[in-house]
Amino acid sequence: MTPLVCAHVMPPSHSLNASTLSFLLGGGEMGELFRSHPWEQTPLGTPDTWPQSLRTSLGFVLNSTLLGAVLWGPELLLLYNDAYREMLGDRHPEALGKPVADVWGETYAPIADDFARVMTTGKGFGSREIQLPMTRWGLRQTTYWNATASPIFGEDGSILGILNVAIETSEQVVANHARDERQKLLNRKNLSLAQAVDARTVERDKAIAEKLIAARDAERVQLALAAGAIVGTWSWDLTQDCFTIDEGFSESFGLENLNRLTDIPLAGIVANVHPNDLDGLTTAIKHAIIRGGAYAHQYRVRRQDGDYHWVEANGRVEHDADGTPLRFPGVILDLDEKRQLLAQRDQAIEELRALNAALEQRIEERTRELMQSEEALRQSQKMEAVGHLTGGLAHDFNNLLAGISGALDLISLRIEQGRIENLGKYVSTAQDAADRAAALTHRLLAFARRQTLLPVATDVNRLVLDMLDMIQRTVGPGIRVENVGAAGLWTVLVDRSQLENTLLNLCINARDAMPGGGRLTVETCNRWIDREMGKELSIPEGQYLSMCVSDNGSGMSPEVVAKAFDPFFTTKPLGAGTGLGLSMIYGFAKQSGGHVRIYSEVGEGTTVCIYLPRHSGTAVDHDDSAEALRLVPTDAGETVMIVDDEPSIRMLFADILQEMGYHVIQAADSLTGLSILQSDVRLDLLISDVGLPGGMNGRQMADAARTTRPDLKVLFVTGFAENAMLNEGHLEPGMAVLTKPFNIGILTERVRDLIAL
Numbered sequence: 001m002t003p004l005v006c007a008h009v010m011p012p013s014h015s016l017n018a019s020t021l022s023f024l025l026g027g028g029e030m031g032e033l034f035r036s037h038p039w040e041q042t043p044l045g046t047p048d049t050w051p052q053s054l055r056t057s058l059g060f061v062l063n064s065t066l067l068g069a070v071l072w073g074p075e076l077l078l079l080y081n082d083a084y085r086e087m088l089g090d091r092h093p094e095a096l097g098k099p100v101a102d103v104w105g106e107t108y109a110p111i112a113d114d115f116a117r118v119m120t121t122g123k124g125f126g127s128r129e130i131q132l133p134m135t136r137w138g139l140r141q142t143t144y145w146n147a148t149a150s151p152i153f154g155e156d157g158s159i160l161g162i163l164n165v166a167i168e169t170s171e172q173v174v175a176n177h178a179r180d181e182r183q184k185l186l187n188r189k190n191l192s193l194a195q196a197v198d199a200r201t202v203e204r205d206k207a208i209a210e211k212l213i214a215a216r217d218a219e220r221v222q223l224a225l226a227a228g229a230i231v232g233t234w235s236w237d238l239t240q241d242c243f244t245i246d247e248g249f250s251e252s253f254g255l256e257n258l259n260r261l262t263d264i265p266l267a268g269i270v271a272n273v274h275p276n277d278l279d280g281l282t283t284a285i286k287h288a289i290i291r292g293g294a295y296a297h298q299y300r301v302r303r304q305d306g307d308y309h310w311v312e313a314n315g316r317v318e319h320d321a322d323g324t325p326l327r328f329p330g331v332i333l334d335l336d337e338k339r340q341l342l343a344q345r346d347q348a349i350e351e352l353r354a355l356n357a358a359l360e361q362r363i364e365e366r367t368r369e370l371m372q373s374e375e376a377l378r379q380s381q382k383m384e385a386v387g388h389l390t391g392g393l394a395h396d397f398n399n400l401l402a403g404i405s406g407a408l409d410l411i412s413l414r415i416e417q418g419r420i421e422n423l424g425k426y427v428s429t430a431q432d433a434a435d436r437a438a439a440l441t442h443r444l445l446a447f448a449r450r451q452t453l454l455p456v457a458t459d460v461n462r463l464v465l466d467m468l469d470m471i472q473r474t475v476g477p478g479i480r481v482e483n484v485g486a487a488g489l490w491t492v493l494v495d496r497s498q499l500e501n502t503l504l505n506l507c508i509n510a511r512d513a514m515p516g517g518g519r520l521t522v523e524t525c526n527r528w529i530d531r532e533m534g535k536e537l538s539i540p541e542g543q544y545l546s547m548c549v550s551d552n553g554s555g556m557s558p559e560v561v562a563k564a565f566d567p568f569f570t571t572k573p574l575g576a577g578t579g580l581g582l583s584m585i586y587g588f589a590k591q592s593g594g595h596v597r598i599y600s601e602v603g604e605g606t607t608v609c610i611y612l613p614r615h616s617g618t619a620v621d622h623d624d625s626a627e628a629l630r631l632v633p634t635d636a637g638e639t640v641m642i643v644d645d646e647p648s649i650r651m652l653f654a655d656i657l658q659e660m661g662y663h664v665i666q667a668a669d670s671l672t673g674l675s676i677l678q679s680d681v682r683l684d685l686l687i688s689d690v691g692l693p694g695g696m697n698g699r700q701m702a703d704a705a706r707t708t709r710p711d712l713k714v715l716f717v718t719g720f721a722e723n724a725m726l727n728e729g730h731l732e733p734g735m736a737v738l739t740k741p742f743n744i745g746i747l748t749e750r751v752r753d754l755i756a757l
Helices: 018-024 027-034 052-062 082-092 100-109 109-121 170-197 200-226 247-252 266-272 277-291 335-417 423-447 460-475 496-512 531-537 560-561 581-591 648-658 670-677 700-706 744-756
Strands: 067-072 077-080 125-138 140-154 159-169 230-237 241-243 293-302 307-321 325-332 455-456 480-482 491-494 518-529 542-551 597-603 604-616 640-644 665-666 685-689 713-718 735-739
Touching: 018 027, 018 052, 018 581, 027 082, 052 067, 052 077, 052 140, 067 082, 067 200, 067 230, 077 082, 077 100, 100 109, 109 159, 140 170, 230 247, 241 266, 247 325, 247 665, 266 744, 277 293, 277 307, 277 325, 307 335, 325 335, 335 423, 455 460, 455 496, 460 480, 460 496, 460 518, 460 542, 480 496, 491 496, 491 604, 496 518, 496 542, 496 581, 496 604, 518 531, 518 604, 542 648, 581 604, 581 700, 604 744, 640 648, 640 670, 648 665, 648 744, 665 670, 670 685, 670 700, 685 700, 685 744, 700 713, 713 744, 735 744
Parallel strands: 480 518, 640 665, 640 685, 685 713, 713 735
Antiparallel strands: 067 077, 067 159, 125 140, 140 159, 230 241, 230 325, 293 307, 307 325, 455 491, 518 542, 542 604, 597 604
């Protein structure tokens, strides 16, 4: 699949007299570029000197909606339309008028001989699936094309160039490959089911096969019926009422006692016809004689042995010119064998109906078995994912808790020993482990798309530039870091810290894919996502910013790419990574209204692009400086109310706020908190958890309190992504949110800022 790339527009340059360019009318952006291009500075010269064959071909290409180009002259200079321009990527506009081999390099090599053959023989070629390696916007990939190349003949009959029209089928080829892989998987499942069928099913299959053979025999019966079986002939002279018959007719009608085969009247012929069939036969004969033409009738006749058998008489009545009946010749068909065959056919049809019913029942049974098998497989995959999730969490958190618990144990021991001079390193160890645990929970919440985001209008180019030094230090001197920032890049509304984590994770993954060194590129770009691409990405069509991280490392196979976003999936050695990096990035992108995609080929490298919706606001300045914890006391007598169901959190918050000089009121649930809020006690700030017992959540409690205290300042704290409870993050003036865990210094700063509002 062709990745999304940035588009460049060639600025207007030297203009020519429009009257000389009438054959260049229309053509979209490329038509405008052709009309303003300084052709007098190129080997082609000005358009008024171009031959008519070039003008005609180029006029066709420019106004075609298909991807097309004219390759002109011995060097095959490239002249192309809007659709071709999009395919060129960052090769445009420098490619215009340049030799096609210089423009495409290795991409042109597989078809160079075919194009040269067109120029020498004048015979065009077409191919439904050309495979070409292609690098566009720094991304190397394998592409597939339906293409034609036709010679352009000059006025003197010489071959002057090639008309090249193509359609890219990369997405279709990749989709077909994925479909074939799914079909192979389904076939393997069906094979497994078939092998599990017991011996009784095998016997049923054998019986079904016999029925099918019988059904095929019924088809042969039908052919035999069509052929018929003639057993005798007759000729009836209607003017004299005289029959002439052969021996077969005589035997079939039981007339062997007659000693002649001619001059037999009708009464003698029908003497042995079954009494029940005689009237019908007489009527049929009369009608045939009156109207003339074809005649056919079935009835029973008694043979010499006294048994009746079915025959069919087929004949034709011949009239004179005045309409007088003259002759009535015909043949006799023995219907006994035919009726037996009909009975066999009817039996075979009935058995086939029964067979179809049995097959339908078996198909339903097999379908149910397959659905049950697939459901069991899905459940197994779910349990496997849960196993990976819980196992990975247990492993990582046990390591972090061991660091925290061990540091606290040593702090307690040193205090008992009175050795407090080196407590700082144990405090730092515990704090570092706690920070890493917080980062792990943020990754999990990002994967689940449940983290609480604090989006701000962000200049992504500025963010990338601020991080380049850190990225270079992280990846090491063996990797060259390049930044390609698009001019006029749009602003996005995004959680800045999460986007920084995303970029750093992508760069670390790229570093790990290049153990021997290489090139890492961070590129930003503005993109328009149309409806079709938006449907594929599960995002609305519109304007998006893309941030791509590319490397020229080991790359990934399609199987690895398909699992890359799964939680705890990693190709790194045990202990070298949690496997949450890409899943966190995917969750963050989706929660931010965007998407993330991977383009990779084994041995060629990988590009990961995150797409974020454009924001119409202006980016805000960001200060990365961090202040140390400072407790600034207050003497204004402000009152802060803390509502949280966790006693340890209430205790910590109360201690630090009381040390700052605030009066603190505590409540353990929303019901108690609301009763205090609805009283006349002084309250300058409410600090509340979002998820609370007592019948309402923190947001509901705060909204209820603001009916009587409209100016109440509120600081929400949460350890979970309760955006739904926070009205999807839409906070009213005087409200703020903090995500647990957080630095105490941040808490005190937010308290001071909110009270000061």
